Amino acid sequence: MFLTGIGWPNDKANSRYKSYFNVGTSSASKLAFDSKADIYVEGTNGENMSLGWENSALDPNAYYYRTALDFYGVFTQYAHPKKGSDGQQDWSIVRYVPPDICFAIFSDFGSGSCGYNSYCSMENQRPTCKCPDGYSLLDPKNQFGGCQPDFSLGCEADEGGSRDRPEEVFQFKVLQNVDWPLGDYERLDNYTPLDCQTTCLPTKQENVGRRNYPFLMEDQRQRKGHIAFIKTRIRSLSDLDPDSPKGYPNGAKVEDPAKPILIGSLVGSLVINSVFLASVTLFFLLKPKKILQASSVLETNLYSFPYETLKRYTQDFCEELGRGSFSTVYKGTLNSGSDQFVAVKKLNTLAIEREKEFKTELNAIGKTSHKNLVRLIGLCDEGTNRLLVYEFLSNGTLADILFGQVQPNWNLRVTIALGIAKGLVYLHEECGTPIIHCDIKPQNVLIDEYFTQKISDFGLAKLLMLDQSKTHTMIRGTRGYVAPEWFKNVPVTAKVDVYSFGVMLLEIICCRRGVLDFEEGEEAILSDWANDCLRDGRIDALVKEDKEAMADKIRLKKWVMIAIWCIQEHHDMRPTMKTTMHMLEGLVEVPHPPSPSSFTLAS
Structure with a gap:
């Protein structure tokens, strides 16, 4: 197994990207995740190669496990208890490789695991990127994107004519246990900290080095005993003497013979700028x-x-x-x-x-x-x-794909169902104001050129205030997808979308409509037929000649059970969309559902 940063700069054209962690050789055949929650590389000769992490002390029978390559480059295994005392436990980190990503990504090129002008520190088993004092993040929402100085760059103390001493313009911020080991451009032996600071101004501790700007390949915790001095500007040069015109020490002012020319230029510039601003204003209007x-x-x-x-x-x-x-x-x-x-x-x-x-x-x-x-x-x-x-969206609606002449493959249908579930979870629980869509059906799911599924048509949607879980409203939706509570003069909840999703999930599984008006017999109503097939152990009948779906029989049966849970007549019997999504992803066990009511047939 190789972990490789694919966007990494290199000194040679057309050269392979360098891996920052690897185990095994090119003779490895697969990465295995066994029933004991152990992960290893299986070689073609049958030899198993460990990832080099410690064995987990958790009982694999009492926990769910999942493994992910996190976006900052760490291959991590997580665990979640199957049964908890309060039911609120989150996923916790079990083990991960490489053990220290701050030190793992290390080469002569690029900015390291964090961006330029920042340094990396391992905290709570995760890399944290920090800016030195006097610097701030380029993007406040992205700690891995690097830092920028909060002052203007330049080492000239007398810039603009100022005669202030360098120590009045610049200061040094101290960073403990931080080093930029690949940024040296000069090594100064037998220097004291004061010597180091003085040398860095425009004007004996051993092994002092001056670093290139920007700072790269930063690391904390691995560099105990190191002291870094970061040179920053105390204030802008024009602020050194507020009573002096900028550029003139001690308030002395020299008459400039070019002053009339400058004033004429300014007047002309104002006229041109006025014309330009008027043009821009008209354009935007x-x-x-x-x-x-x-x-x-x-x-x-x-x-x-x-x-x-x-x-x-x-x-x-x-x-x-x-x-x-x-x-x-x-x-x-x-x-x-x-x-x-x-x-x-x-x-x-x-x-x-x-x-x-x-x-x-x-x-x-x-x-x-x-x-x-x-x-x-x-x-x-x-x-x-x-x-x-x-x-x-160029690929039309989900209805066009499901009910067209060419049946979409099983893996695509699985992806589509998961994407729709995630979109509904966002509407119900994650956006600023919870939204009940009220008309979930294949015709209201659009597909883009990459087959990404997108929920559309919010014309019937109903908003819930932050302190609401139910709302009174007129009957909304489409026949066949409408939950029973719409007809009972009771407040509706987000569970009406869960019901519609359950009907649509059966349609996605079987690639057919929920109701076939021309069909007589047990297959006419898909929800009834699916329940009969589940009860009689005839799940294969739902997908007929679909070999991919039949080969994934465990998921197939589980998803039919989830769909039947979603279309239970009483809304309290239905799961939330978040629980539904977790069941679809295999994170929550799915018990056998009771038979749903055929209430909607009367509609």
């Missing part, structure tokens, strides 16, 4: 702009498109992509002749009559962001015209 007005009903950062612009993008709404109860979707092109396509949804009169509710929900939906949700780009709110502009 004429292009689609973000909705930022405080008086607007919509408090989003979506783009506001003029109706005539969308009419031009869609060539007068000529190419129809789909049609629903409240809207029609058209294909559009942002610029003439480009391949930057969008989907423009035009709402009909019925949707306009529900404008207040629609805008309230759009405020939250416009702020969602998840790889498994279709991205809303903008809208048109002009007169009686209400249009939404979405990203265009």
